[in-house]
Amino acid sequence: MSMQRVCLSPESLKGDFEPMVGLFKALADPHRLAILSALAREDGEVCVCDFTAGLPLNQPTVSHHLKILRDCGLVTSERRGTWVYYQLAPDARQRLADALDAVVPLGVLA
Amino acid sequence: MSMQRVCLSPESLKGDFEPMVGLFKALADPHRLAILSALAREDGEVCVCDFTAGLPLNQPTVSHHLKILRDCGLVTSERRGTWVYYQLAPDARQRLADALDAVVPLGVLA
């Protein structure tokens, strides 16, 4: 009989990580990180035309990335006249930090 | 001529986010999050056999995910006899927190 060590209880692998995966997937693209970083640095509204101008991507692709960020709630958008302005969602940083902490908590407590 | 507002300097989109993308890509899968979470909760070594036992994946797939986590430095592995034990890298939490902060800094300073 094999003296197999018990290193880990099987329930430890059974958590539901889908909500966090959605956020991390949104971060798993360099152009979306550039968009988020610009929004965070600006700390205000940025119109789509600036993204299409500053990114090496065509307009539909930029729109696609913005939609992904919108769908997971990391950014908000508001149309004002002809232009659409995007902002970092107020709780974006907190939600990302919380998601990270839910996976690899910094707290030393059990 | 169109009175186009200047919302954003074009250089704001030009950062290099490749190092962070690698980390976030590693987090963009529920099974890898389960592995990382288990390693973080255990705060010690976990042998591969426990992952293959606890995850709904075949052994080659588990090995593949572990390799991805190893390649980006979030986990370390050590063979001891027949078994291979994985650990969360000592700086894993810090590197992830730093990557997040590099994109959407929490600090209010410019």
Add this chain to the structure above:
DNA sequence: TGTGGTTATTGACATTCTTCGATATACGCC
């Protein structure tokens, strides 16, 4: 209403990723 400019959506294609079976490698033991 029509025209021009901005953003969103659709459909298609190429690439990447996840998963698996088959196989190889590494180790302990007889």
Add this chain to the structure above:
DNA sequence: GGCGTATATCGAAGAATGTCAATAACCACA
């Protein structure tokens, strides 16, 4: 050395993702 077990690698199939051209939707203005 030979055998059994644990882990890694290879190669391929299917799904998901990034990208673009074409087009639609929306808005301001004449």
